[in-house]
Amino acid sequence: MTVYKTIIIGTGPGGLTSAIYLARANLSPLVIEGPEPGGQLTTTTEVENFPGFPDGIMGPELMANMRQQAERFGAEFRSGWVNSVDLSKRPFTLNVEGIGELKAESIIVSTGASAKYLGIPGERDNVGRGVSTCATCDGFFFRGKKIIVVGGGDSAMEEANFLTRFASEVVLVNRRTELRASKIMQDRARANEKISWNLNRTPVEVVADDNGVKGLKVLNNETGQEEVIEASGIFIAIGHTPNTKFLGGQITTDETGYILVQPGTTLTNIPGVFACGDVQDSRYRQAISAAGSGCMAALDCERYLEEVEAHVHA
Numbered sequence: 107m108t109v110y111k112t113i114i115i116g117t118g119p120g121g122l123t124s125a126i127y128l129a130r131a132n133l134s135p136l137v138i139e140g141p142e143p144g145g146q147l148t149t150t151t152e153v154e155n156f157p158g159f160p161d162g163i164m165g166p167e168l169m170a171n172m173r174q175q176a177e178r179f180g181a182e183f184r185s186g187w188v189n190s191v192d193l194s195k196r197p198f199t200l201n202v203e204g205i206g207e208l209k210a211e212s213i214i215v216s217t218g219a220s221a222k223y224l225g226i227p228g229e230r231d232n233v234g235r236g237v238s239t240c241a242t243c244d245g246f247f248f249r250g251k252k253i254i255v256v257g258g259g260d261s262a263m264e265e266a267n268f269l270t271r272f273a274s275e276v277v278l279v280n281r282r283t284e285l286r287a288s289k290i291m292q293d294r295a296r297a298n299e300k301i302s303w304n305l306n307r308t309p310v311e312v313v314a315d316d317n318g319v320k321g322l323k324v325l326n327n328e329t330g331q332e333e334v335i336e337a338s339g340i341f342i343a344i345g346h347t348p349n350t351k352f353l354g355g356q357i358t359t360d361e362t363g364y365i366l367v368q369p370g371t372t373l374t375n376i377p378g379v380f381a382c383g384d385v386q387d388s389r390y391r392q393a394i395s396a397a398g399s400g401c402m403a404a405l406d407c408e409r410y411l412e413e414v415e416a417h418v419h420a
Contacts, residue, residue, distance in 0.1 A: 109197045110136045112407055113210040115188050116349075118145025119393045120383025121216030122172035123400030124407070129179035131408050136210070137176065138202060139185045144169030145218045146240075146384075147393055154246060156393055168393070188217075193356045193376050212378045212410055214403045215357070215365065217349035219384040219391070223342060224256065228312030236319025236339050237312060241265035242392065245272045248339045254279055254322050256309055257343035263291035265343045270300035277301075277335055279324060281308040304335060312340060348385050357381070364388045372403040378414075380406050 112128055112135040114121045121137060128135040142148065147165040154162040163171075177183065186202040197209040221239035223229055229237055238244040241255075245268060253273045255266040258280035266276045278295065283306045285292055295301050307324040313334055314320055321336040348363040358366045358375040365381040367373055372380040382403035383396035 107209055110210040111411060112212045114214045116216035116218055117143050118218050118383050118396055120396040120400035122176055123397040124214050124404040125176035125181040127401055127404030129176055129181040134180055136182045138188055139183055140187055188352050190352055190354055212407050214407060215381045215385055216383045217385050219346040219348040221346050222344045224309050226309055226311055228314055232312055232314050232319055239342050241268045241341055245269050248272050250274050251338040253339035254337045255341045255343055258285040260287045260291045262343035263287045263295040265341055266295055266301050267298055270298055275300055277304050279304045279307050372399060372406050378410055
């Protein structure tokens with residue numbers, strides 16, 4: 107059985123940047139592409155904040171470019187779903203649905219975090235057509251328009267505040283009367299005159315036509331009546347889930363599942379296993395920061411493999 111020098115799990119900006127660097131270093135990485143090749147960026151229509159593209163670039167195109175770049179230097183790509191990994195002995199073993207068992211001297215985990223959705227009709231169909239899970243990515247497209255933010259935590263307050271830079275009005279919808287957000291975040295949002303509040307409303311359906319989102323149908327929990335809040339955009343801000351289940355608790359994570367790395371590095375608690383991108387970043391979650399950490403993971407990994415090699419020959 108082939109033992110790969112490195113296997114990279116995930117093909118978002120972090121994983122693909124790692125692949126470019128490792129392939130250029132002649133380490134022939136194998137990249138495992140999951141069911142969502144290109145990660146969250148493939149659900150974003152236009153990316154305007156990635157340096158080097160003054161006119162913007164479509165998310166799927168940016169990811170296709172990164173992939174081609176990695177392939178040009180010799181990275182190998184295979185499609186499959188990593189069910190489990192055994193990190194207890196070297197080489198590490200990966201169980202991949204559709205491929206079988208794979209072995210590697212080092213692993214880069216770049217499986218990202220999935221935005222949580224409400225699971226209501228019209229929501230998924232309109233992602234990129236007025237429904238978004240990323241204010242910093244898509245807020246700009248709603249200049250002068252009325253938009254809705256759904257959520258009651260800190261990230262919802264933060265997104266609502268941020269979106270007032272662009273929107274004419276931001277309506278905050280939450281299914282309960284109380285908010286989970288910290289007092290300081292709530293106060294900041296309440297002090298913003300562009301934010302209006304629609305609390306104790308449960309989202310029922312995203313209302314849209316051929317041109318995109320028209321509003322959000324909600325159930326008024328006080329009256330039991332359904333009503334439609336008109337808006338051009340709906341931002342879902344109910345959190346993210348890092349894709350770390352397959353690691354089976356072998357890698358140290360925080361209480362929400364984000365991988366903990368040694369500060370300033372991509373090193374996990376297991377030597378030879380590195381993490382980059384949103385799977386270890388609950389704070390920034392940007393394509394460019396993911397790509398930056400992908401570069402770090404590749405360099406950390408390269409150094410690790412050199413040290414292992416030196417140790418073997420010592």
